Amino acid sequence: MTTVEQLPRSLAPSAGQLWRAARGPLAVAVAVLVAGIALAAVAGGTRSGLLDPRAVDPAGSRAVAQVLRDQGVQVTLVTRYDQLRALAGPGDTVLVTFPERLAPPQADAVGAIRADLVVVGAGEPELFSSGVKAVGGGQPGERSPACELPAAVRAGSADAGNIAYETTAAAGATVDGCYAVGGAPALVQVRTGARSITFLGYAGPLTNERFDDLGNASLVLGLLGQHSRLLWYLPTIGDVPAGAEKSFYSLVPAGVWWALGEVTIAALLLMLWRARRLGPVVAEPLPVIVRAAETVEGRARLYRRARARGHAGEALRAGARSRVRPALGLPRGAALPTVVEAVTVRTGRSPVEVAALLYGAAPGDDASLVRLADQLDILEREIRRP
Template identity: 45%
Template sequence: MSTSVSPDARGIWLKARWPLAFVAFVLVAGAVLTLAGGQPNRDFLDPASYQPKGSHALAKLLEDRGVEIETVHTADDADAALNGESTLFVVLPEMIDPGRLGQLAGRAGDVVLLSPAQDVARVAPSVEAMGPGEVGVHEPGCKLEAAVAAGSARVGGIRYRATGPDVTLCYQDSLAQIRTERGTTTLVGSAAPVTNERLAEEGNAALMMRLLGTRSKLVWYIPSPSDIDAAAKKTFYELVPDGWKFAVIELGFAAVLIALWRARRLGPVVTEPLPIVVRAAETTEGRARLYRRSGAADHAAETLREASRARLKPLLGLPVDAEAAAVVASVAQRTGRQEAEIGAVLYGTPVTDDQTMVRLAGALDELERKVGE
């Protein structure tokens, strides 16, 4: 007499109910995130919005200065509002067909584009977008009148490169201005200086008022979904909503977890005692003696600097690939010391002897202690 060992329906359900419940939860969560994230933020950079991401504060300053602001949401309305002597301010220019945007720019006196990342050749043929950069407080670094008068400002975002004459780059290449026959075309890499929550910081207000308030009329163009003519040129992956992409990633992660959970187990891990235990301090001392014996003080000092920089960046809120200038500026601001002194400690000249290396180690320890306070 034989006994069946095949699982019955109840056994299958008992084993599969929790994985199925988890998958259902992921699908429901993905759908909710998709519906929630698919709704556009109607207050974003709207001159009538008092929300943190709105721009009512800047619009009020411009109106007090005598600038007439006309808010439009379609390309046709923008075309009708422009008179050849007005300023055209385009929020989210990526939503507009480049050819149509070039036509609108030709009917304006001055043009200001906010965070254009691609297809800028129609409006600014002498400028090329280089990719995203760090948003932070930067100095002008140029002779542009508006930037010099505003001083430091919280800018960044998209960086630009000049490919022709008559181009001025400011704020670590995150602001570009081109002189044209009718006026100027300005590309601003980040929306930070336009928002209500950031306008009062540094010279943000002064910078944007000088860029947008040069003429008596300002056409504030916030594109609507009907203006997304460029969507026909996008790939299928670009047309998929971000929420659905996130849901697919979640499903893949869940599948991997289930596979690991249900996979065949080969038993517990067997541990084997080491024949000898070497303390970490002994390893460090042995490595130091090797450096000393080979006379590699410069290599040892650079190892100390790299380790110190790696520990300082998380304390300063900087990414691991932060540039030297950003690290030096952040440390100087935190400790109150001169940037030249900080740069000499973190990125100074190679060390040639042991005494200098010992002093360098003490200086690095002191710097980390000051930043950590």
């Protein structure tokens, strides 16, 4: 026969078990953290960023800015809308990168600046200049100018594409469209008097990577180097003027609200489904629960509250006496001296002590009551033991 030794044991994990279970995930977390900090420390020295005139990575634009500076153009990086409004004036060129980051009223205001504007990759050009619309486009690639814009003519073929534009001639404005992509120009310049707005569909020529390909450099320098100062506007997303901010809810498509209405109805139906009971609740008369020992416990509470040591002590003594008498072979009604004598003979205690224990005065405090109970127990044991 085999017996399986099974000792009771606790299933609560000890500190060691917790550590063993947690150290794997902890090690991974620490490794990720360290690697992140290390990478940040290594990469922190150089700036990176799309079309950023300080960035040296392939998508940055430090090359353009550097060449322009060499040509004597003052290149100023502007990231805040207010700053742009304050700085820009006639005789400046303003390059707007990421026009989609501008809220529509901001775009309107930028479009109204009395300076030459060059907007790169604008999906909604009508915000800057009414009469110009985006019409699809095509894969960026080498295109020939095929127009009379001096900068384009000088540059010759260059990278163009991405977004193409369509223009409707406004009164008193001359429009040039170059580098046609699928029939529509990817570079459009609208001139109204002395001021021009240029839309460049593809930002490639401005990047470090593609700046020196084809006629890109010449085109860019021609567009941006017209004036002695270039304001390079790099909008940030959070930079929205007060009042132009849209609430989250106004951005939610209307359909969602209607769908939510229907969802409410669905929820109502689901509630009706769950609320309908399969038949009524069955009621049952329950028996009264009366504990048989309730009266005894009540009496104990009364003793306790009244500190009735006299009554309690007498009850204990009476109980002890009633058990002692038959053990000593005494009749029920045996008187005090008889009982005391019999107990004395049996136990060898002094008659005074026995009388005090079995028939003595009421205990004075709780401690002596407890002592009395214990002593009565001892006496009973002595008597029972032959």
